[in-house]
Amino acid sequence: MIEVKSLYKSFEDKEVLNNINSVFENGKTNLIIGQSGSGKTVLLKCIVGLFRPTSGEVLYDGRDLVTMNKQEWKMLRREMGMIFQSAALFDSMTVLENVMFPLDMFSQDSYAERVKRAQFCLDRVNLLEAQQKYPDEISGGMQKRVAIARAIALNPKYLFCDEPNSGLDPKTSLVIDELIHDITVEFNMTTIINTHDMNSVMGIGENILYIYEGHKEWQGNKDQIMNSTNERLNSFIFASDLFRKVKEANQ
Amino acid sequence: MLLDKSVATFGRYLMLMGRTFSRPERMRMFFKQYIKEMSQLGVDSIGIVLLISFFIGAVICIQIKLNIQSPWMPKFVTGYTTREIMLLEFSSSIMCLILAGKVGSNIASEIGTMRVTQQIDALEVMGVNSANYLILPKVLGMMTMMPFLVCFSIFSGFAGAYATSVIGHVITIEDLTLGLQHDFNEWYVWMGFIKSIFFAFVITSVSAFYGYTVEGGSVEVGKASTNSVVSSSVLILFSDVLLTQLLS
Numbered sequence: 248m249i250e251v252k253s254l255y256k257s258f259e260d261k262e263v264l265n266n267i268n269s270v271f272e273n274g275k276t277n278l279i280i281g282q283s284g285s286g287k288t289v290l291l292k293c294i295v296g297l298f299r300p301t302s303g304e305v306l307y308d309g310r311d312l313v314t315m316n317k318q319e320w321k322m323l324r325r326e327m328g329m330i331f332q333s334a335a336l337f338d339s340m341t342v343l344e345n346v347m348f349p350l351d352m353f354s355q356d357s358y359a360e361r362v363k364r365a366q367f368c369l370d371r372v373n374l375l376e377a378q379q380k381y382p383d384e385i386s387g388g389m390q391k392r393v394a395i396a397r398a399i400a401l402n403p404k405y406l407f408c409d410e411p412n413s414g415l416d417p418k419t420s421l422v423i424d425e426l427i428h429d430i431t432v433e434f435n436m437t438t439i440i441n442t443h444d445m446n447s448v449m450g451i452g453e454n455i456l457y458i459y460e461g462h463k464e465w466q467g468n469k470d471q472i473m474n475s476t477n478e479r480l481n482s483f484i485f486a487s488d489l490f491r492k493v494k495e496a497n498q
Numbered sequence: 499m500l501l502d503k504s505v506a507t508f509g510r511y512l513m514l515m516g517r518t519f520s521r522p523e524r525m526r527m528f529f530k531q532y533i534k535e536m537s538q539l540g541v542d543s544i545g546i547v548l549l550i551s552f553f554i555g556a557v558i559c560i561q562i563k564l565n566i567q568s569p570w571m572p573k574f575v576t577g578y579t580t581r582e583i584m585l586l587e588f589s590s591s592i593m594c595l596i597l598a599g600k601v602g603s604n605i606a607s608e609i610g611t612m613r614v615t616q617q618i619d620a621l622e623v624m625g626v627n628s629a630n631y632l633i634l635p636k637v638l639g640m641m642t643m644m645p646f647l648v649c650f651s652i653f654s655g656f657a658g659a660y661a662t663s664v665i666g667h668v669i670t671i672e673d674l675t676l677g678l679q680h681d682f683n684e685w686y687v688w689m690g691f692i693k694s695i696f697f698a699f700v701i702t703s704v705s706a707f708y709g710y711t712v713e714g715g716s717v718e719v720g721k722a723s724t725n726s727v728v729s730s731s732v733l734i735l736f737s738d739v740l741l742t743q744l745l746s
Binding site for chain 1: 523524526527615616617619620622623624625626
């Protein structure tokens with residue numbers, strides 16, 4: 248479980264996050280949604296530790312990321328997996344080498360065991376046949392799946408996804424969403440997904456945090472979101488014709 | 499204002515070097531990267547080093563013979579001067595200026611692209627010291643290969659000088675050989691090695707710094723690449739004066 252308490256983040260004079268409080272439970276897909284520029288990427292980066300919060304706490308099962316010493320911080324990072332918006336695969340390495348990278352860096356296993364584990368992860372995302380290819384030889388959706396395989400290679404407790412469906416067609420997005428959801432349940436991870444894809448929200452949104460101009464505006468799940476009376480949230484969700492019509496049909 | 503900015507940049511460079519020069523997390527991975535960088539930065543530069551040195555050696559020989567050599571000078575002057583120029587300045591300093599363009603822009607654009615495509619963030623999230631993993635093998639790999647490149651440059655320059663003798667008949671082989679062997683001071687070779695190793699550090703660390711600190715997109719990566727070449731060239735020229743004074 249990850250808990251965020253009274254989190255503030257400013258860049259010089261500009262306050263980007265303002266008093267964020269939220270709990271992200273394990274075994275569930277937790278979504279952070281909001282308009283572009285609302286601060287959701289900054290929030291995710293503060294949770295992951297790529298940005299240091301101006302004030303507040305980020306608790307990983309009770310361990311505060313902000314006050315951790317270097318050694319604790321190092322150990323915690325090994326419990327994290329992250330999928331970036333651009334997949335962030337190492338282009339000088341093959342797909343298999345990409346997935347093996349965290350194992351090569353941190354695992355004490357033999358080479359054969361590391362290869363076996365990497366192949367298991369690739370098989371889990373149905374990409375075993377592409378293991379000898381380079382990232383630029385595979386499609387965007389496949390790159391995201393490789394990123395998922397790399398993120399789960401060390402069997403992390405916490406999985407973070409920054410707009411995993413960005414640049415993907417709706418069908419591939421669905422595959423990625425289902426994969427992330429299945430992996431979250433299978434490995435009982437705490438997963439936080441940063442997205443503005445409404446299909447993801449309606450598909451896998453078990454715990455949704457809506458950020459508006461740097462503050463927490465609403466929190467709930469996919470069933471509650473359709474019937475919310477929050478105006479700002481509604482104007483965000485029902486900006487899409489499709490969802491407006493779905494709501495009208497439901498009513 | 500400019501001074502403030504320069505001091506701040508130098509401070510950030512020192513902090514990055516502090517992170518770079520720490521013990522690698524996995525020696526196995528470090529050596530893998532180290533060998534790869536020696537090949538990419540050093541071995542892949544042999545061609546351009548041989549080519550440029552060959553022609554510069556030939557041109558120096560022709561220029562000295564036609565413009566400096568005169569009847570009242572000993573016959574070995576052309577060969578002697580060619581050797582001294584190659585040993586003292588061209589193969590160590592000027593060759594490093596050329597490599598600052600080739601290797602420096604390569605490093606800055608490679609690391610800069612990794613930064614803007616979030617590959618460095620990915621390393622950090624995994625708990626890898628990205629500066630140590632990416633920069634240290636490049637710095638040490640280039641510092642290891644540079645003395646070999648200097649050797650190749652020296653011998654290629656001499657080969658160029660001999661080519662003017664054999665093909666162009668600018669000077670006799672005997673006179674050239676006499677000049678190349680005349681009053682040889684071994685220290686000049688060591689001086690070239692010492693200077694080139696220092697320059698290798700400047701090229702790789704400065705270029706890596708520019709690449710690592712890129713913010714933005716492809717335009718910024720291009721700017722970082724250009725800035726890295728300009729800065730490392732200026733630093734090479736400046737430190738060449740100091741090192742020459744110190745070592746001579």
